Amino acid sequence: MAEALTLHEDPRSGNCFKIKLTAALLGLPLATRAYDIMRGETRTPEFLATVNANGRIPVLQIGEGAGARFLPESNAACWYLAHGSALIPADRFGEADCLRWMFFEQYNHEPNVATLRFWLRFVGEANLSEQQRAQIGAKRMAGCAALELMDKHLADNAFFCGDGVTLADIALFPYTHVAEEGGFGLGDYPHIQAWIARIAALPGFVPMD
Numbered sequence: 323m324a325e326a327l328t329l330h331e332d333p334r335s336g337n338c339f340k341i342k343l344t345a346a347l348l349g350l351p352l353a354t355r356a357y358d359i360m361r362g363e364t365r366t367p368e369f370l371a372t373v374n375a376n377g378r379i380p381v382l383q384i385g386e387g388a389g390a391r392f393l394p395e396s397n398a399a400c401w402y403l404a405h406g407s408a409l410i411p412a413d414r415f416g417e418a419d420c421l422r423w424m425f426f427e428q429y430n431h432e433p434n435v436a437t438l439r440f441w442l443r444f445v446g447e448a449n450l451s452e453q454q455r456a457q458i459g460a461k462r463m464a465g466c467a468a469l470e471l472m473d474k475h476l477a478d479n480a481f482f483c484g485d486g487v488t489l490a491d492i493a494l495f496p497y498t499h500v501a502e503e504g505g506f507g508l509g510d511y512p513h514i515q516a517w518i519a520r521i522a523a524l525p526g527f528v529p530m531d
């Protein structure tokens with residue numbers, strides 16, 4: 323990949339880690355530019371106008387200067403980096419199955435497992451709004467259901483699709499391996515624990531900051 327790649331990130335974000343892990347496993351150089359989301363640094367008029375009108379990181383910047391293109395959404399950015407590599411299954415069903423887990427991650431996993439981690443570890447329970455506090459129970463149940471489903475799948479499969487690591491694993495790894503920071507006990511999910519160890523042992527693996 324000849325273009326310069328820059329990740330606009332907050333290093334505490336698992337969504338950002340997905341992209342750094344994809345780049346590392348593929349051996350792609352990736353520069354980073356850090357923002358503090360707790361201080362609203364992705365909500366400034368400049369960020370909204372030039373990086374992401376949706377006010378969020380991660381954003382993968384492809385190229386530099388006037389011709390730079392900006393790609394928000396973690397899984398889209400991973401897809402861009404992994405295009406044509408073994409991280410995306412080559413067969414039609416495998417590719418769609420990989421997307422299936424990535425959509426699952428965004429709909430069933432991240433809004434529950436990652437949000438509780440953010441609320442409990444970074445915002446702090448005492449600082450949550452009434453509305454947020456009222457959602458903790460439902461998010462806990464939904465997060466456990468997602469982890470349960472993953473654990474069942476991993477009881478019979480080493481990775482989420484096919485025989486090797488794909489973007490399905492990379493999308494699900496970041497918030498799963500720190501799920502305990504959101505109060506999800508991984509002791510109940512032995513197959514997830516074994517999968518975490520398999521991912522961490524991959525050549526080129528880098529840990530989350």
Ligand SMILES: N[C@@H](CCC(=O)N[C@@H](CS)C(=O)NCC(=O)O)C(=O)O
Nearest residue numbers: 335337359377378379380395396397
């Ligand atoms: N679906 C998006 C979620 C992006 C997202 O929620 N980013 C959070 C950090 S992980 C953020 O930028 N929050 C700051 C804010 O909303 O102001 C993705 O997968 O990239």
